[in-house]
Amino acid sequence: MRRRDIIRRAGRSLRQAKIRTLLTALAISVGAFTITLALAAGTGGKEYTDNLIKNNGDARSLSVFAKTQQKETEGPKKYGEIDDTVSQGYLGDSDIAKIKSVPGVESATPTYSVSAAYMVGPNNEKYETELSIKIDQTGVDLAAGSLENNQPKPGTVLVSDSYIEVLGYTSAQEAIGKPITLHINKLSVPGMPAEGKNMTFTIAAVDKKSDTSLNYQDGVRVSAADGKTIYDYQTPAAAANQYFGVTVRTADDADPQMVQAAIKDKGYEVFSLQDIQQVLFTFVNVVMGGAAGFGALAILASIFGIINTQYISVLERTQQIGLMKALGARRKDIGKLFRYEAAWVGFLGGLIGTLLALLVGLLNPWIAKQLNLEEGTNLLIFNPLYSVILILALMLVAVVAGWLPSRKAAKLDPIEALRTE
C-alpha cells in the first residue's frame, strides 16, 4: 500500500471514533500544554533577565576585590594565638598598577567610598543624602536631562527624582541646570568637632527607579573625578590609598570573561555581570526544567492511554484487519496503519496543547500587571521551532506507544479474524 493511502485510512478510522480520539489526544495535550508553557516561560524569563542585566549593569565592567585567604581551620581557635589568616583585604595603588597591566583592561578605577553630611537646594533646607560615585556605564532611567555614557561630567551630578521636591524644585525638568550644594565632612575620630565644607554642583540629569532595576537607591551621584576630590578631602591620610575595591573597565575588543580570568590569576577576587546573569539563568532554567518535568510526566501517563486506545481499536477492527489481509495487504501495511493512527493522535494532542498554551499567552499583559512588571513585558514567549519539535516528538512517542498494539494487529490471523458467528 502507498504511504499516503495508509495515512488517509488511518485518519479516517480516527474520525470514526471521534470521542475516543479526542480524549486520548487531550491526555497528551496536558503534557504538551505544560511543556509549551514551561519553554515559553523559560524563553520569556531569560529575555526578561537579559533586560534586567542590561538595565542594572554594564557587561564591560568588572569589580575587583582583594582575596580573603582563610586558613582551613577546624574547631575553635586557641586563645592568645595570633590570627594569621588575612583579614578583609584592601587594595592599594600597587594593586591598581598590577590590574592595569592585565591585557584587555582599559581602566581601573578605585572604588572610593564617599559620603555627604547633607544637601541643600534653593529653599535652603538641609536634607540627608546618599552620596555615591557613578563610575560604571550602567544605563539609567532618566526623568529629565541627559548624560553622556550614562555618567555625569565633572562638576555636575545625577539626582534621584524623589529628591527634587525637598530641594525646592517643582519638577525634574525645572531642576536641570540648577545648583545643588553638598556639605562634605572630613572623617575624624568620633567626638571631635567635624570639619567640613560646601561643594556646589549643577544638576545634569534626574533619574527614577526603573521596573527592571534590581538595586536602585535614591541618592546623588557624582562623577569619578569629583568623587576622587571628595575622597581626598574627606579621608584621613592614614587611610588614604586603601580601597575596598577597584572597578575595571575592559577594552572594547577584549572578552570580559577572559579579562576576568586573567585578573583572577593575579590573585584577586573578580565579579562580573556575567556571574549574576549566570545565577539568574540557572534559576530560570531550574524553574523551566521543573515545569517541563511535570509535562514529561503527564506525557508518560498519557502513553498508557495511547496503548489502551490502540488496543481497543485493534480489537474493534479485527474484522477490517482480517479483510485487508485477505485482500492481500502486507503485515507491515497493517502495522503502519495503526502506527500512523497513533501518530495522528500524537499530532492532535500536541496541536491542542500548543494552541491552549498560546491562548494562555494572550494573558501576557495581565501577568505583567499582576507581577508589577513594566508594561509590554512578555513573560511567556513562544518559539514556533520548539512547538514544531515538540509536536514531532509527541508523534514519535505516540508511535512508540502504539508499537505493541500495531504488532498485534499485524500478526492477526485473517482466518480467525474473518470467522463469522
Add this chain to the structure above:
Amino acid sequence: MIQVRHITKTYGKKQNKFVALDDVSFSIPTGASVAILGKSGSGKSTLMHAMSGLDRPEQGEVVIDDENILKLKQKAVDRFRATKISFVFQSFFVQANETCFDNVSLPLEIANVPARERKRRVVAALEAVDLGDKVRSKAKNLSGGQKQRLAIARAIVNEPQILFADEPTGNLDSATGDIVEKLLFDYNKKNGTTLIVVTHDHDLAAKCDIKITIKDGKIESISERQAKSKKPAHRRRVQL
C-alpha cells in the same frame, strides 16, 4: 486451471487432533463456476482458505497458473491475493462507516493502483452492481442486498482471475439472494473469471458448472452439470 493435489490439513495435537482436510485432490478449469458443497464443519471453508493462500496445509499443493501457491513466500502470496483473487463473504464485511467508494477502493489501494485509475475502476465496479448512485453513501445506510452488491463490487474491482464466494446468499432473503447470485454468475460468464462458491445450499450449488461435495474432510463426489452445451470441464476422480 486450478489444481488441488493431496491437500491435508489438521488442527490440534495428539488426542485432540482433528483432520479438516484429508488428502483432497481435484482440478478446476479456468472460467468455470464451481460449488464446494458441504455441511458446516465439513472442511469446505478450510479448503477455500487453502486455495486462496490464507491457510497453509501441511501437505499437498495448490497449483494456479503453474505455480504452487503454498510454496510462495508470504510477500508473493499477498501479492497473489491482491491481484489475482478476491472474496465475497456471507456477512459482507463491508466497512459500515466508510463510503461505498472507499470500500471498493480498498483492494486497489492494497494493490498499489494509482489514484486516478482507482477512481475510474471503482465507479465502473459500482455501476456494474447497480450502485452507481451510491458512490458517496456510507455503507451502513445500505440494505443487506445492497451491502452484498457492494461487496461484489469490491471483489470485482481488481478484475480477479478467481472469485471466492463464501455463502454469498446466506444472510439474504431469496429475492435479494437471487439478484446477488445473478450478478456473480453473470460476471463469471462475461469475464471468464473462475467462480468458486462455498455453500451448503443445494439449489445454489446446482447452478454451478461443477459441484464438489465434501464431507468430513474428504471429497464425496464431483459432478458436472450436463444441461448446457458448454465445453466439458476437466475432471479428475479422486481416490477416496
